[in-house]
Amino acid sequence: MENVTSLEFNVPTKNEVSSANQEIFDNLNKALGFVPNLYATMAYSDNGLGRYLNFQNAKTSFSNKEKEAINLIVSQINGCVYCLSAHTVIGKMNGFTDAQLIEIRKGKSEHPKLNALVKLASEITERKGNTSEEALDEFFTQGYTKEHLVDLILQVSDKTAMNYLHNLTKVPVDFPLAETI
Incomplete structure (x- = not known):
């Protein structure tokens, strides 16, 4: 051993x-x-x-931009500087501005549909899957489907695994460090 x-x-x-x-x-x-x-x-x-x-890399119902929003809010909640740094770079590659990236990390977006996604991803992460009816209703009101809900849970689990791996190993971050908020 x-x-x-x-x-x-x-x-x-x-x-x-x-x-x-x-x-x-x-x-x-x-x-x-x-x-x-x-x-x-x-x-x-x-x-x-x-x-x-x-x-x-499996197919999902989310766009790359939506995936990055999920990755950012989950990594923020889980306190993973590695994933925040990596997904800040990838978020910019997918069209987010620095200000939008910070807003997502704070749990919101100026775009109603993305805001509903970020809020629900945040609640799923913080509450271990036990979300408010309000967040779930807003998610569906904004046009997301049950398929999206399943894919959201899978995306949260994907990012949580990586967050936990870095939080435990603390290997060096090899991306430009994300701004602290």
Whole structure:
């Protein structure tokens, strides 16, 4: 059994991971130009990184912009500086301004439909799935469907897993640090 002291996590290199994960590292390098530290940390598990990437990249009823709004509010609530930093960059790539990103992290949006999504994602995260009828009603009033609700729960779980991984491992953030609010 591996001897690990409390919170001692180095980011594994390509040579330190399984051959399946080495192939994923190569694919990430081709697609992104680097292997994000949090992804590399998942490679401590022979199956974890591939399993997670399949889950993260699965089709959803949300646009990329909506996914980023969910990722930001969940990461804000869970206090994950790594994911806030990464999704601030990705949010900008998907058309959000700096001001809009901060507003989403504060749990709101000037756009009514996105506001309903952010509010419900916030409640799902904070209340462990026990949301108010008001937030759920507003979500549906804004045009979201039961399919969206299922996909929202899956997106919250996706981001929560990564938030928890970073909060426990504290590997270095390899994105520009998100502004503290």
